[in-house]
Amino acid sequence: MSVQERKQRERAERERLIVATARELAEQQGWDAVTTRRLAERIEYSQPVLYSHFRGKREIIGAVALQGAAEMAVAMRAAASGADGPRARVAALARAYLDFAERNPAVYDALFQLDGGLAFAQEDTPEPLKDAFAALLESLSEVTGDGVEPGLFTETFWAALHGLATLTRAGRLPPEDAGPRVELLVGRLAVV
Amino acid sequence: MSVQERKQRERAERERLIVATARELAEQQGWDAVTTRRLAERIEYSQPVLYSHFRGKREIIGAVALQGAAEMAVAMRAAASGADGPRARVAALARAYLDFAERNPAVYDALFQLDGGLAFAQEDTPEPLKDAFAALLESLSEVTGDGVEPGLFTETFWAALHGLATLTRAGRLPPEDAGPRVELLVGRLAVV
DNA sequence: ATTCGACCCTAGCACCGCTAGACAACCGAG
């Protein structure tokens, strides 16, 4: 049995390598540069090996997205716990969100921009995604205000942050006033 | 001279045909289906003809985007002029924006999601883009509130709408509560 | 009528995601 176990371990290790390499390549040169050929070459296997781990490129993107969601949840909770009071917490959360998007553009794209074949906002949504949303909700439910469902508020707040993140990075918004825009958003949306 | 003029006219007409066909194909089957081969076949010319009008696929996307920006500006002003009072005007504007994004997904993508090679938020930004932004600013500057620059407010409001539009269409947000989310956003961001 | 230039098409390049089928290496049974 130990032989099979070793093989399984090696297989899992190689799968991690694939995901890590895809992510690295995407962060370095963008997702367009992540081709199955290049990816295969970097992990020093032939292309078909990729398809023994994933159905296709889409699933690889999905795997990177899940990894990113877990990291994002951690980052959100860290930012929230480092601030005093609901208002400051939400401000810190918003800044941390945009910071994450800016520092990990490829991961952010895998999560929210590209098709990774993942289900969102449903029962069969993968746990990391649900948890990342929960991390936002934890802080945002403190400033939701009366008569509004916290889930709905979180969705709206998140969408606003997402808009800022994507439009800024796509060059649609000038990067200079990023700070004031976040302040404005938090100041108006959060009810203290 | 009249021969040259006729040729120029025919050339311009064909260029319009290319853009219209690209847009149509994109709305019907998505931008992935807009390949130079398919596009060439539909306009009943060979591929290289496309390249005598545009540098490449990117520029075709850009042309569709410019067309869309002009239409969007018209739609925004129409929605604004049909409502009484600043608050109702902004609500109508927001609904019209999301409606435009939902009804013309391919055009919306060309504008804000894909790379059409256009400059945004700069001096050399094409006029239609500037004007679409101006159309938003006209209504939003009425509800900006004190101590906030209307341009900054418009950018923030727009980003929030963009987030709602893209996340909803990408299946990241459940479509059911789209209405309440817009209400919440307008209610909190707009200062009456 | 002839030359010349503008125009368009055929054919092809390098790349893409993905897969069929050949081959080698290794495991377990006799």
Place this chain on the structure above:
DNA sequence: CTCGGTTGTCTAGCGGTGCTAGGGTCGAAT
């Protein structure tokens, strides 16, 4: 210890992509 069979990997190739070089045709101007 040998031998079948399974498991795993690779080479090669399919149909597609954006884009372009080069040849040929056709009409305008001399």
